[in-house]
Amino acid sequence: ASQASRERYASSSLKIYRRAKPLPKTTPQKPKQAELNEAGSQAEYAENLVKVQMISRNLHAQLFPQEPRTVSEQQLASAKAYQDELRRHGVDIESSTPQADVQLKLPPLRGANIEEHFHNIAREQVQPYEELLLPLVQCTELPKRPQRWAFFAGWTAYDPVDGTASPVDHPAEKGLVFDVEVCVNEGQAPVLATAVSTNRWYSWVSPKLTKHRLRVPSVEPLDGATDAERPHHTPDELIPLGASGPGLVVGHNVSYDRARLKEQYLIEDTGTRFVDTMSLHMCVSGVTSYQRAMLKSKKEPAPEDLAWLEQSSLNSLVEVHRLYCGGEPLSKEPRNIFVEGTLEQVRQSFQSLVNYCAGDVEATHRVLRVLYPLYAERFPHPASLAGMLEMGSAYLPVNSNWERYIREAQLTYEDLSIEAKYHLGRRAKEACSLLHDEKYRQNLWLWDEDWSVQELKMKQPPKRKPLARAEVPSNVGTTAEQRRLQAKFQHLYDQHCLLPARRPLLPGYPLWYRKLCRKPPPSRYKREAAEVLEEEEEDLWSPGATEISTGMQIAPKLLSLCWEGYPLHYERDQGWGFLVPFRSDSGGVERLPLEQLLERCPVPEFARQGAGQAESDLAMDLLSKQVEQHLGKREHYKKLSQKQQRLETQYQGSGVWCNKILEDCCFFLKLPHKNGPSFRVGNPLSRDFLDKFSQNVLSSGDPSCQEATRVVEIARMMSYWRNNRDRIMGQMVVWLDQQQLPAEIRGGKAQLRAYGAICPQVVACGTLTRRAMEPTWMTASNSRPDRLGSELRSMVQAPPGFKLVGADVDSQELWIASVLGDAYACGEHGATPLGWMTLSGSKANGSDMHSITAKAVGISRDHAKVINYARIYGAGQQFAETLLRQFNPTFSASEAKAKAMKMFAITKGKRVYSLREEFHDELEDRAYSSYEASRLAFQRNRTLGEVFHRPYWQGGTESAMFNRLEEIATQPQPQTPFLGGRLSRALEADGGAEQEQRFLPTRINWVVQSGAVDFLHLMLVSMRWLMGPHVRFCLSFHDELRYLVKEDLAPKAALAMHVTNLMTRSFCVSRIGLRDLPMSVAFFSSVEVDTVLRKECNMDCRTPSNPHGLRIGYGIEPGQSLSVAEAVEKAGGSDISKWNWIK
């Protein structure tokens, strides 16, 4: 599939392998035809009651051994009803195309069924780590802290009885609570660390602190091109922990400590795993971003918030310790030395600082003792812990290209800023000439700038004494004529002393321009040169508007930018906006160039151009975060004032009415801000703004000004790098020595390259939904041609002899949501309209969910997709309205409202109430609308809940799903459907019906997203089972999973990925009561076998900083994208049970 056409949802991922097994094209009689064509496929082919193709018979027999496929009379009867309902929603169940069957011999299940299987393999995987963890959890009293800490470089062990210090290579025990301290001013390398096992204390001190020489003198980086300004980390400055067998390290935000452990950077995994008390805390008591804001605020909490406030806290060790252990608050004071001090200061306070570090270790242990049992009770399935341990071992291999990438991005960035500056400077210079005849008064953008001019005035000459003789410019010439003239005008030079002591800058130029210029160095006035010149400063000065940048307020004006054709204007209290005239006689208008404004925009005419692909992509990227922020806020409905309504009939664009009128002739409308109408746009050339809106809307009002287009383009290109470079350049890369590399890489050509790795700062469960968080990598943008530096991900590159293998779970959340609805409402895959569209709809014939919604509402498919996801994440109708207007700035508020309403009616359906049994006698037993229901309840003087059952959704394609999600979400103790994990205590806390409503959208969102996290954890467990020690986990973000694997095993790993998908989905459906799996979701659409960490293996990642692409610029060939059939072929056959490492 080409990059452009590939979509991340199940229905488009249908692949038909006609080469292997030709299937008939005429779909209606597919099984019969197939029977005729090939006996084998008839034996393997299966479909269910609503004609959704199920997994091949051989797979079903292996995955659901005790559940033969049978159909009862009763099921046949209900099938009719399902099919009618599907037809009613425009689904043609005959329209799907069958897929080729797959023949695989799986290793035998470890248990009677798939559920037992996963329980057993996960149990086995966590067992060695639990054996190290549980003694720590059960340890009521840690060994006594030593009286004095030894100031030795490296590890020191302390005798638990007498505290004797003895140097060791690394701690002897494998289960440790651990904490590292870093002296921030001295770089990222560790300075000291403490650890405790159940037996004794340990401390580690950096040789830098003790001023010992490193055992190995540091070598010059091999590739020579490393940027001298950026630190070059080597494993020797890190903390060794030994490389033998499973080990377990407990810490708070432990990935920070992990990044400072030496062995973590080796290409081979050492088997050490990390338990993060912060992640455990998030699982047990995590909060929404709204709640976090409340926790941070100093305000007195509202009474309804008290319940959950008692059950949660912010994430720092101090807060977490307060929550679970209480008692004296931890002191964080000594930490300041690490944050602000120098190494010398650390040396001076060595004892107290190690004690502080050890204090944190003890606190972490106390937290663990209370927190782990809570966690274990709330997350009973062993796969949850197994998944967390795996997530915490992420590993990103890099090589010299990493440095090259940073260099190139930085240089390109500088080049582009020079270019932008040049154009702006040029525009500024040109604008100066508007000073002649006050032409600026007619300029739509610059009329309100300060055009005042300063003059250079001479002082009055002293009356009595003659002026001091000024020095002659040395040697003006030699001829008599030249000397004569010099003498003749000497008196003019003498007047130099009458010049003001502080010379005005650029006398004769307008003030706004002067603000953009720098004062020339004093050498300009040679005769004043008593001051010593600073050479450097002198060199830097150049004439003209050198201080200008795209960030300045003058920039949009110089570029004559327009919004929807109206000139931009800045008002101090409202930020950026634009001018819309409402009066055509210019009487009484003094400053504003109304005539010119009317000439430009007499009748507002609005091109109905929707936003393009880029905006939908962006909205999709940000969606989960935005919805999350949105949830929990109480929705407020804006009231339209009469005046505003009047305006809206005149003006249909996206500007924000802010009750501002200029000179009684123009409305000032604010530019729309992404966070809502109450925010001000501070800079229309900033990233947030440019990303959000297409160029159609923001453009230059000066047709001759191509510079504006270019500057906007440049601003767009630079924004990604500007916002991310600090994080990217701050990545701690540890470069490996030659002897630390595997034999394959050592020697030969590879010597000319440096190899290293990054341990990303993954918080294994970083959000309420237990999704992992990582500041740089999990938010890394996909490479885009107009984003400088966005090739970031592809700079993670497998060392020679290794491959990166991985895949995206196709439309993971959509499937989870829909299968919950299917199982609940019908017990049959694809029996609800949403389910069917998810499984068998296709983009090609317009039968997938996004196409159907798009068609029904009359918007583009891309936009429909974003809004569909928003709804499933729990966003309400108002949010959809906002999105619609954002995509189509020309929709009026009412238009957007109508479309959003329609969309919700056909998807989510209507909310209806059914009577409680005791009222059946007096009222008809039917579905009542909420209006009817409240009226009836009111008439009876009862509450709604007394007369009616909980309302439910009816008549929409997604009604079944929402009913199921709400049912789960409103339970007193909601649990994830697959692994039975509980919701955070912060949201479980009982606060009555109002609280329930308040957090309901968040809880619904949690069901799906936390379900997706279960799914991921299960995949990690399954992969580990199938591949054993032969794969190393790299990274997973959202629905993506990547492993590092030796080249020869890469095809097997690819096949293992496909099988993992099959088994994980089988487990999930089994947990919710289904005993079969649709073929369309059974396997990944493709597994990527690649050398770099790009999203798709054929992306060339061309960006402004990688103009030649990966293939030409970096010599990186495209990877392979393997379907299950191709993976079987390359992995040497379909018999996986023969892989001898599988237990």
Place this chain on the structure above:
Amino acid sequence: HLTGSQLELLSHGRAYAEQLQRQWLSLRPLAAHLKGIPHTSSTSPTTQRFSFARTTEFGSLMQQLLEEHPRKAKCPTVVKHQSSSSSACLRGNPLFSVTSPASILTTDFLVEPDRALEHFYNLQRESKIWWMRLSSNPSRIRIVPCDLPEELDPPSYQAIDLRSQAGEVTVEQLSMVRLGGDEGSLRLPDGRTGESVQPTVIRSVIELETATCALLLDGCDHGRDAQSLLLNCALAPYQCGIACLLESSRLLGDLDDLCLHLKHVLIHAGLRLCQGRGFFTAKDNRHLAEHFAESDMLGVPYTLVVSEQTLENGLMKLRSRDTRLSETIHISDVPDYLLNIFKN
């Protein structure tokens, strides 16, 4: 001067070209400057582009390098040489052709073979930014990858053109050729390891006249309503003009003298001044405006304007081509202030 699409540089243009050449010479100051050797080969430009290393010219250049600059004979190193060619050696462009002869400015970078690609990309960027700084519309300069002849494989050969004028006119060619096998037996020590390697050559070729024309065209075509030639201050053949506004003929002699004096001062300071008498006398403001228009079209960045008042207090105006505004300066600021302006 334009005849059909045939361009010929007249005196101003040649002066401009000379400045461009000077800029080229001062770029990469550590280079070894060698005597150019006239092109004799008659092969097609495309072939020539990749086979230059096999020619005897290249051989003798390398000989020169080893003999005259033994300390620079290592990797990486830079060699510059100029030559003239009777036929244009760069591929023609669709916009115009330049009357011969052409001056060819060649820079050869001899680099370590294992880092050749990296050097090649760095040079691309360096060259691009150099042209961007010289051009009056930096956004016009682009890097255009060049298709290789089929028999050459990408790791050993790479080529790009730097083009101006919306990708139409090639101002500089960069080609990378990895020496090896039949490409001669030149070996140089690696600057880092001292190991003897066969260098990879990255050759930059600039045809002075074509590049000059392209830059001049950039300067004309800037979409402004005002007709001025936007020439880079550092390249403008005439950096400064002098004009005086004569309100009454009574002071004619004194103003002439003052202009003459300023001319001496500026020339002495090394600034390039408009030719002829060196200054212009305007009857009134309109006359002066006409003069400004003319010197704007010539691309003169600044004009000093003296008036009768100058004779009293030494204050004069410095009128800028780009802003069309005048700044007041004092006679004692001349020429240092101007020198400062032109320094960068």
